[in-house]
Amino acid sequence: MIETLEPVRIGLVVLFVLIGLFFTFVSMTGVIRLPDVYSRAHTASQADTLGAGFALAAVALVIGWEGAGFKSVILLFFIFVTNPTAAHAIARAAFEEGIVPWTEGDERR
Amino acid sequence: MADDDTPPPERGSVVVPVESTSTLRTTVTHLIESAAAGEFESIHFVVLASWRRDDPETAARNADAERLLDRVSAWADADLDDAEVEGVEIATAVVGADEYLFGPGDYAREIVTYADDHGIDSVVLDPEYTPVGNTTLLQPLAFELSNTDLVVREAPVSRPTRRERLRKEATGKRFAALFGASFAFYLLLGDPLYWFDWLTGVASAAIVAITLSRVSIDTEPSFPRTPMRVLRGLVYVPVLLFEILKSNLVVARVILDPRLPIDPTLNRVRVLVGSGLPLMTLANSITLTPGTLTVRARDGDLYVQSLIPWARDGLFDGSLERWTRFIYYGREAARLPTPRERDDVAVFQGPDATEELPLARADGGDETDRRHTDTGATRDAPTGSDADETTEVTDE
Missing domain, CATH: 3.40.50.620 (HUPs)
Known part of the structure; x- marks a missing residue:
């Protein structure tokens, strides 16, 4: 399927996948590096927005303006709606549990 | 008398x-x-x-x-x-x-x-x-x-049956809006040229509209307000995407470079947007941009955690708030002072703290206090010594 695409499109697809991978990597690093549940929630949602976002954009480019390509755009939309809701739910649950956000100078947890 | x-x-x-x-x-x-x-x-x-x-x-x-x-x-x-x-x-x-x-x-x-x-x-x-x-x-x-x-x-009056509620004109418009939206979405996923999809689509959309029209649409759709909101929302999408990209890059740099400090603080912003959908749009936009995370929405107050001071400044400048007002109330309503100028902001933590951290106890009531003490007892020991936990200590 890929072989039939013109070079510019292949280039864009590769670029998008790489960008998506980069942000997923950043997000993963953030989850390991950052100190507490709140700051990790920040970075975990990064993987969804731009990581999955660029990957899906690449998918849409490969498939083109057909049913499935269109659906990947819709998928993107739903990720953008649900992702902040989920991140907020996690943060809110942590807050309700009385977890104090980490600040500079605190020990790592 | x-x-x-x-x-x-x-x-x-x-x-x-x-x-x-x-x-x-x-x-x-x-x-x-x-x-x-x-x-x-x-x-x-x-x-x-x-x-x-x-x-x-x-x-x-x-x-x-x-x-x-x-x-x-x-x-x-x-x-x-x-x-x-x-x-x-x-x-x-x-x-x-x-x-x-x-x-x-x-x-x-x-x-x-x-x-x-x-x-x-x-x-x-x-x-x-x-x-x-x-x-x-x-x-x-x-x-x-x-x-x-x-x-x-x-008032001790008998409630109407379900059927009477559906007969209300108000519900009719919501019903039509939700039916139209879900039917369009169904055809988008299916094949709009295939008669069977029309049949099943009408059935599914009717079920969705009957069961959810009172739940998922909270303000009466009206012309031209609702289409205008949708159009202005479409204008907002690229703006939001650009904001997300920009702050993603800044946050990625902070995460990848160990020399750059991470300085998260919890902040409060009193936002000037209406309850319901506008507040949800704003809170979700804030969470979508990396570096800021909506932790609680307590009436008009959003508790937002910022990962780095840059993100906090952006939050206090309130560009997302102005955009949300633009979507829901039009261009004139978007011109308003930033939250910082209105003095609607507060920082709960760190050297710039202006207000005490309102943990769960701000909810008030006995139940919260009890739950609060419970979590305090089961939490890891080291956190108890933090300087920022004065609120905890007084509570327990």
């Missing part, structure tokens, strides 16, 4: 928050009957405005409220004539239009203020009264009011 035949012990005044519900008519009748029985000498019907007076498009909502109040007082007058009662005063008012009202606390406060101003000592609630869209506000509102000096009671 002279009472010739019946000497009632005490005739007070009552305030009744109203909106267009199916039980409003019978609630009015109930009130007039109570007044006839000598319970009240004046009845105040009020519409609590969840909108703000200086927003565009509020003229129409104000007119709606006035129309509703006219209808209510006409009903009340008719009932008074029927009951042949003299000397019962009927008053109407729109209150609370000088700021957005969010939760039951805000509504209760407005009612109490009104009651105080007019020497009113009791409240009667219409059992179907839910001013904020379709969240079940009545019970929390009754609870909030029960903590005040006012005497609260629900």
